[in-house]
Amino acid sequence: MARLWTGIERILEAVISLCLLAMVAVTVIDVAGRYLFNAPLSGGFEISEILMGLTVFSALPLASRAESHLAIGLLTDRLQGNARRWHRIAILAVSAAGLGYIGWRMGVQAMIVKGSMASTGSLHIPLWPVATAMAVLGWLSCIVTLVLLVRALSGLDRDAHAARGSLE
Amino acid sequence: MITSIIGFAVLLVLIFLGVPLGFALMFVGLVGFAWVRADMVGQALVSWGDAGLELNMRAVNGALVMTGQQMYDQVTLYNFTVIPLFILMGAFINRSNLAHELYDAANAFVGHFRGGLAMGTIVACGGFGAVCGSSLATAATLSRVAMPSMRRYGYDDGLSTGAIAAGGTLGIMIPPSVPMVIYGILAETDIARLFMAGILPGILLTLLFAVSIAVTTARHPDRGPRGERVSWPRRLRLLARVWGVVLIFLIIIGGIYGGIFTPTEAAGIGVTAAAAFAIARRRLGWRQLRESLIETGVTTGMIFVISFGAVIFANFVNLAGFTGSISAWLISLDISAMGIVVAICLIYLVMGCIFDSLSMLILTIPIFAAILKPMGVDMIWFGIVAVITVEMGLITPPVGLNVFVVKATVGDVSLGTAFRGVWPFVAAMVVGLGLILLFPPIATLLPGLMQR
Numbered sequence: 160m161a162r163l164w165t166g167i168e169r170i171l172e173a174v175i176s177l178c179l180l181a182m183v184a185v186t187v188i189d190v191a192g193r194y195l196f197n198a199p200l201s202g203g204f205e206i207s208e209i210l211m212g213l214t215v216f217s218a219l220p221l222a223s224r225a226e227s228h229l230a231i232g233l234l235t236d237r238l239q240g241n242a243r244r245w246h247r248i249a250i251l252a253v254s255a256a257g258l259g260y261i262g263w264r265m266g267v268q269a270m271i272v273k274g275s276m277a278s279t280g281s282l283h284i285p286l287w288p289v290a291t292a293m294a295v296l297g298w299l300s301c302i303v304t305l306v307l308l309v310r311a312l313s314g315l316d317r318d319a320h321a322a323r324g325s326l327e
Numbered sequence: 328m329i330t331s332i333i334g335f336a337v338l339l340v341l342i343f344l345g346v347p348l349g350f351a352l353m354f355v356g357l358v359g360f361a362w363v364r365a366d367m368v369g370q371a372l373v374s375w376g377d378a379g380l381e382l383n384m385r386a387v388n389g390a391l392v393m394t395g396q397q398m399y400d401q402v403t404l405y406n407f408t409v410i411p412l413f414i415l416m417g418a419f420i421n422r423s424n425l426a427h428e429l430y431d432a433a434n435a436f437v438g439h440f441r442g443g444l445a446m447g448t449i450v451a452c453g454g455f456g457a458v459c460g461s462s463l464a465t466a467a468t469l470s471r472v473a474m475p476s477m478r479r480y481g482y483d484d485g486l487s488t489g490a491i492a493a494g495g496t497l498g499i500m501i502p503p504s505v506p507m508v509i510y511g512i513l514a515e516t517d518i519a520r521l522f523m524a525g526i527l528p529g530i531l532l533t534l535l536f537a538v539s540i541a542v543t544t545a546r547h548p549d550r551g552p553r554g555e556r557v558s559w560p561r562r563l564r565l566l567a568r569v570w571g572v573v574l575i576f577l578i579i580i581g582g583i584y585g586g587i588f589t590p591t592e593a594a595g596i597g598v599t600a601a602a603a604f605a606i607a608r609r610r611l612g613w614r615q616l617r618e619s620l621i622e623t624g625v626t627t628g629m630i631f632v633i634s635f636g637a638v639i640f641a642n643f644v645n646l647a648g649f650t651g652s653i654s655a656w657l658i659s660l661d662i663s664a665m666g667i668v669v670a671i672c673l674i675y676l677v678m679g680c681i682f683d684s685l686s687m688l689i690l691t692i693p694i695f696a697a698i699l700k701p702m703g704v705d706m707i708w709f710g711i712v713a714v715i716t717v718e719m720g721l722i723t724p725p726v727g728l729n730v731f732v733v734k735a736t737v738g739d740v741s742l743g744t745a746f747r748g749v750w751p752f753v754a755a756m757v758v759g760l761g762l763i764l765l766f767p768p769i770a771t772l773l774p775g776l777m778q779r
Contacts, residue, residue, distance in 0.1 A: 172617070172620075172621050172624075175620060175621055175624035175625075176616075176617060176620040176621065176624075178624075179411060179415060179620050179623060179624060180620070182408060182411065182412065182595070183412065183415070183595050183598050183599060185595075186408075186412070186591060186592055186594070186595025186596075187595050187596060187599050189592070189595075190588065190592045190595065190596060194587075204405045204408075207405060207408045207591070208403040208404065208405050208408065209403065210408075211402065211403070211407060211408045211411060211627075212402040212403045214411060214624050214627060214628070215402050215627055215628050215631045216402070216628075217624065217628075218624040218625045218627060218628025218629075219628050219632070221621075221624075221625055221628070222625050222628050222629055222632075225625075227625070227629065228347035228348075228349060228350070228629065228632060229347060229348050229349065229629055229632070229633055229686060230342075230345050230346065230347040230348060231342050231343065231345065231348070231681055231682065232345060233343065233681055234343050234344070234345070235343075235344065235345035246345065249344075250345055250346060250347070253346050253347075253350055253354075254347055254350055256350075256354075257347070257349070257350030257353055257354065260353065260357075260394075261398065261635070264391065264394055264395030264398060265395065265398065265399065267391075267395055268395045268396070268398075268399045289403075290399065293399075293402070321345055
């Protein structure tokens, strides 16, 4: 289990890194092409959009594993012992439901996109594989959270805190 | 109207129970949207029928389709691509260890004044903020850089930590700034113009912070002794060492101002420049590169989860007629737009006790923009007002994130001392905010000069 997760984590990290680097490259090549060679990268922005979508959804399972979804801990940070454990279990359950919902709706969205054969405007990249990847990653985040939930219910990870991410 | 208020109440309860913001917004928005959808055609969302409880499936489907479409649209919106790029640029700048040079250069010019080292801290924060879009990163970096030397000169801990925490807020005011990008997208306002609008208020706040240090040290000279005077040749030498920051800032802001780049393109160029700079200084190896990329990806993911929820929730309150009726009500009351903006500032100050700046903007801007736009409020000007007010929340108790970061980085300072030291700067921010409210051109002059 731990090794499987480490593998998934490495893959997701690689996807995020490559997407971000590619976004930078696409933007720079576009600008350089336009001003230096009078030949802008046509459809560069479409690639950027797809890359950003993949970055965001690849980050979801990592954020879910780290339980770093942004939450306000003003009233609940000081919980101790059993209260803290059950609070964390409740938050994990809500988070799993939320992530499952995202995965579900993205799946439906992928179906809509596939049915209409939608593709990007100038490069004609088909969009359904992108939407499908997002749905899969949404479901993966849900599963990660469910694993944490099951572990918490069976009395493991008692030291862990409920989600308390910070954005900056 | 009642539905919206119940929605807000449930949302607040969920948030206080520690439910992650994004999910709380998403669920309340989803249920609320379905409820209003059913209500609009005179039906109930849940009714008691032949087969027990029955859900109004048409309304539920409407809500499901809306949320799915909203999430998919947002995550593939070109305007949003600027966010990960600017975050990545900040991550590279952070690792390139520029802050030391900035601090040395700033001190060379102002260090010999009374309280000069604290003023130097403020100026260095402003310079760092010019290439880094995050307030907390600015405060954390300058804590490590400026605190030791202020201690060495016998500066009062409260004054030192206050200056660092307040200076950190300049990171958001002076472009490029991630919160401004988010404001621009949610309020459907031109990001390039917003960036220009932030420059003069950023300089104004820097000056006001320096004034409040001067006032504090004039009353208590022992809190901020003079540093050494530095000769002009040495000053210029130190100034020359920060060329990288100046260059990156000029490329980004000059490029956007002149209409050469869009903000996204400027961010892409900025990332490249920041990476080149960090590599040249041997601060960006494979390990740091990997860390920067993953950190950026995860932060972007977190921002998007909240923004999914915020847009779904905003769709609910808009459909419920909340924003429309508030807007119409305010217009009928014949209150000046200024009065409403001041009221919104007060709401932000209260919210600042609970939320951090980015979530506050993401939560409120879709709603406030829908209320203010029909009233003819200049959304660029309001953006600057909102950013300053939200920033004030970063340095005021009980949540004051910047102060916590400074305390955590410095270590042996009590939270009480840190918050005590920050008050003169809060006062300076209130003065700055007042000036911008009274004289909108401080914010709108530069964007007005831009080419169409």
